[in-house]
Amino acid sequence: MDRSDNDAPRARGAPPPCPQPRRVLRTGTYLHTSCPLCRAEIVEGDWIHFRAIAPDGALGDLRLSARFNVFDQESTIALGAGDQVRDLACPRCGVSLLDAKLRCAQCGAAAVRIRVAAVRTELDLLLCSRYGCHWHDVPEEDRQRLVLEQGP
Numbered sequence: 001m002d003r004s005d006n007d008a009p010r011a012r013g014a015p016p017p018c019p020q021p022r023r024v025l026r027t028g029t030y031l032h033t034s035c036p037l038c039r040a041e042i043v044e045g046d047w048i049h050f051r052a053i054a055p056d057g058a059l060g061d062l063r064l065s066a067r068f069n070v071f072d073q074e075s076t077i078a079l080g081a082g083d084q085v086r087d088l089a090c091p092r093c094g095v096s097l098l099d100a101k102l103r104c105a106q107c108g109a110a111a112v113r114i115r116v117a118a119v120r121t122e123l124d125l126l127l128c129s130r131y132g133c134h135w136h137d138v139p140e141e142d143r144q145r146l147v148l149e150q151g152p
């Protein structure tokens, strides 16, 4: 009897990759925000809190809405539309959160990088540092797993 069938090697390759569905970050989602450097939470109630340096060098506080695609903000420094803050820093460790390389794709201002936990994942979110500019994005490496819902 021919038993060669029993000797046939079994397919031992890794199972085919199971593509993960991309999550969607929807307008109004609460962003549990932390500093990407010291990991301290920088969200207080409905606001993400930054230490800000105004264009004229004045030091103050800047708060952005912790709801995705909601662009409310409060500031103790005077900012007009189009103004670009000189710096936005973590209120806990004081280190600048301006990204050294990434710029806003709409106006070219420096991008701010924060760490957010939302839609059952954790990711970096990039924001424009120019007052009134609503550009935001996720870093290249996160685009495969997350889609940002377009704002109103």
Ligand SMILES: [Zn+2]
Pocket: 035, 036, 037, 038, 039, 040, 090, 091, 092, 093, 094, 095
């Ligand atoms: Zn920090």
Ligand SMILES: [Zn+2]
Pocket: 104, 105, 106, 107, 108, 109, 128, 129, 130, 133, 134, 135
């Ligand atoms: Zn911008």
